[in-house]
Amino acid sequence: MINNQDGFLATTLQQRRQKLAQLVDFPVMLWSGHPSPRNFRANSFPFRASSHFLYFAGLPLTKAVIGLNDGKLDLFMDKPAPGSALWHGEVPSPEEIAERIGADRVFSLSELRSHSQGAATIAVQNPTTYSQQGEVLGRAVGPADAPEGLDLDLAKAIISLRLYHDEGALSELRQAAEVSIAAHKAGMAATPKAKREADVRGAMEGVIIANNMTRAYTSIVTVHGEVLHNGEYHHSLQPGELLLADVGAETPMGWAADITRTWPVSGKFSPTQRDIYNVVKEAHDFCIKNLYPGVEYREIHMTAAGVMAEGLIDLGILRGDISDLVEMDAHALFFPHGVGHVLGLDVHDMEDLGDLAGYAPGRERSDRFGLGFLRLDRLLEPGMLVTIEPGFYQVPGILNDPERRSTYKDMVDWDRLAQFDDVRGIRIEDDVLITETGAEVLTAGLPTDLEAVEDLVRG
Numbered sequence: 001m002i003n004n005q006d007g008f009l010a011t012t013l014q015q016r017r018q019k020l021a022q023l024v025d026f027p028v029m030l031w032s033g034h035p036s037p038r039n040f041r042a043n044s045f046p047f048r049a050s051s052h053f054l055y056f057a058g059l060p061l062t063k064a065v066i067g068l069n070d071g072k073l074d075l076f077m078d079k080p081a082p083g084s085a086l087w088h089g090e091v092p093s094p095e096e097i098a099e100r101i102g103a104d105r106v107f108s109l110s111e112l113r114s115h116s117q118g119a120a121t122i123a124v125q126n127p128t129t130y131s132q133q134g135e136v137l138g139r140a141v142g143p144a145d146a147p148e149g150l151d152l153d154l155a156k157a158i159i160s161l162r163l164y165h166d167e168g169a170l171s172e173l174r175q176a177a178e179v180s181i182a183a184h185k186a187g188m189a190a191t192p193k194a195k196r197e198a199d200v201r202g203a204m205e206g207v208i209i210a211n212n213m214t215r216a217y218t219s220i221v222t223v224h225g226e227v228l229h230n231g232e233y234h235h236s237l238q239p240g241e242l243l244l245a246d247v248g249a250e251t252p253m254g255w256a257a258d259i260t261r262t263w264p265v266s267g268k269f270s271p272t273q274r275d276i277y278n279v280v281k282e283a284h285d286f287c288i289k290n291l292y293p294g295v296e297y298r299e300i301h302m303t304a305a306g307v308m309a310e311g312l313i314d315l316g317i318l319r320g321d322i323s324d325l326v327e328m329d330a331h332a333l334f335f336p337h338g339v340g341h342v343l344g345l346d347v348h349d350m351e352d353l354g355d356l357a358g359y360a361p362g363r364e365r366s367d368r369f370g371l372g373f374l375r376l377d378r379l380l381e382p383g384m385l386v387t388i389e390p391g392f393y394q395v396p397g398i399l400n401d402p403e404r405r406s407t408y409k410d411m412v413d414w415d416r417l418a419q420f421d422d423v424r425g426i427r428i429e430d431d432v433l434i435t436e437t438g439a440e441v442l443t444a445g446l447p448t449d450l451e452a453v454e455d456l457v458r459g
């Protein structure tokens, strides 16, 4: 919940709606979404309400729509079908829900069309909902990257609110961070007795579930950290391997955390693993130290690239001058993704809108090897929550690519690199709030120091 006190929930939501009303002069309709059936209707995938709906409605309602007009809120929702109580129990009536979220009026879904004149919306990912949006509005719903239109204007207005977290959001985000920290500690503690990645995943997600939260994204718990979004958990754990865990909780109201730690299965990093871990840690710490309002996030990414390049030169893996290597994207051979992204209701917040949220107006993604996966290119301002997640990976598809081997042949000491073959992937990721005077690491309760991580694994 935004907060267990309904008064606080209603006030927070009302303030958000009033802010939106100051930004748009057209009516807005936001759909929560439909559950998606797996094989038959009564067995659906876990439901997740649209984040834009959640931001203004606060509750994860299914098959509901809110109408926002001039700061006023209408709730469109049907009463439960007859017989529904047999399977789902008694649920609050639309009128009770309306009171909780501070809605001024309640209508049934059949009345949607008559209230939709001239309304803007945001496309929901669920195909059933998306087609209902088009039907009700009597027009094609604008895609996130539409060059112009009402829906684009609405998207920009919502971005200008959701980028800067209010107290209600921060209270949720802190709860998600705390539970995620506990999950990572449980994962580390479970490792000595674990036989497979799945055992550690179970320990971590068990903490999240026991706190009545869900995963904010598909957990990555793997000894193959070089596969950036690895979703497999069947590998056995061998002494000498590193386990990379990227696991984050989501509160019942949908607010996310996103943490990555990498630890040795045996509880002790090898000398080569220590060396690389410390390079990544140096980049992580240096980036966080340099986060404050008025800094360009792209510069933070370039800082990470420079620190990584310097560390790899010191280890004898890269050869040359730091700025030349970064200019040539040599660091991206080992650090091919961006240093982070915005975090909020979505783990990559508002990426359903393409780069509209992540990139400041007038900026576009670069096609450079070292910048193409940068998800955030904005000036940092108070209230923004960003991840800082540098990493080092030995991705066979990159390192064995003949073209890259040739481009970087003089910049990499390939024989020296071979000595680090017990490092497949290391990432260290924290969630950092930009404040008026600097930055606050919401996930600071989970150590990053190598010895502290070893201690947590060894209990």
Ligand code: GLY
Binding pocket: 217, 246, 258, 259, 347
């Ligand atoms: N934590 C998963 C991601 O940022 O893609």
